[in-house]
Every structure is written in structure tokens, then in C-alpha cells.
Amino acid sequence: MNARNLTWSKTEKSVARQAFDSAYRRECATVAQRINAMSRDIANPTDMWRLHDFLSEKRQEIDTKYDYRYSVLIFVFARLMQEGWLHASDLDGLHAEKVSMIQALANM
């Protein structure tokens, strides 16, 4: 079975959307904590531009990573699981085969 050509039921699409959004919120919350810490530590203009560089990099990385096309979603979920933003329980409701694919890729 090709991970790019899977069929997603209506229920699965709903589970996938929630899982995706949860991972996004978790990762953004962690970035926000880092921003808060960097912001509190600003002692000069260089620190401020360093915070800007950090935010630019994170935005680019997050924009690229969070790609909600069904053709790539198995790979996106695997990466998010590998990085700790997606939890196994977020996938409850997906077909077992999809979960296995995601976990197998996440463990690679």
C-alpha cells in the first residue's frame, strides 16, 4: 500500500485534522516559551535581532513542516511523532494500517 494514495474516511479526516492541530499548538507553545525567555533576556539590540532571526527560522521551519495534504500526511505525522509533537493517542480513530505506517516511519 502506497502512503501517498491512501483513502481517508470522513471520520479519519476529522481525527487527522485534530491530531495535526494539536501537534501544531504544542510546537508553537514551546516556541512561545522560548520567545518569552529570549525576550526577557534582551540586553542590547543584538539580542533583539537574534530573537528576530530565531522567529524567522522557526516560522519557515513550521510553515514547511505542517503540510496538510493527504498525499504527504503519513510522512508529516511520522516526523511530528519523531519530534514529540504528535502523540500516539492523537491517532486513535485512524485505520490501523495508517497508524502502523506512521509509527514505522517515526521509528526509522
Add this chain to the structure above:
Amino acid sequence: MNARNLTWSKTEKSVARQAFDSAYRRECATVAQRINAMSRDIANPTDMWRLHDFLSEKRQEIDTKYDYRYSVLIFVFARLMQEGWLHASDLDGLHAEKVSMIQALANM
């Protein structure tokens, strides 16, 4: 006398550099305060990207504005004075004619 072709003595260059740096530090300190406030108020990812947009805009604005070429310095100082980042006392040590030019432009 053309504001773009003035002669700057060694002493004046030193005064100008200090004035320029003071204004830069003041403006950046104000931006840093705003960043701190925005950072504290981050409640969701959108707020975080709004902070990034703000920082991108400020960085662009500040990079463009703080142009330390002697050919444009009178105009730069006039703008900084108009915006409140440069104080009249920062100009102590510059030739009276330069100070008059800066103040006249700042009052326009």
C-alpha cells in the same frame, strides 16, 4: 551650504557617532519593551507570528533609517530628533551651523 557636502572634524565625527549610537539604543530599547509586552501576551500561534511581523517591520525600518554616511547624516539626525530618539544635548560639540540645519529640518 549644502548639507550633503559638509566637513566633519575629528571631534565632530566622535560626537556624531555617539549621538547616532545613543539614538539607536533608545529606539531599540523602546522596541524591546514592546516585544516584551507582546511576548507576554502570546495566547496562540497567530499572536506569535504577529510578533514576528512586528519585528520584521521594525528591523527593516531601523536598518534603513540608521544610515551613518556623512552625506546624509544631517537628514538622519533631523529625522531622529523629530521622532524623539535624538536629543538636542546629544549634538553638543557639533558646529553651530550643523546643529541649526538639523533643528530646522526637524521642525519642518
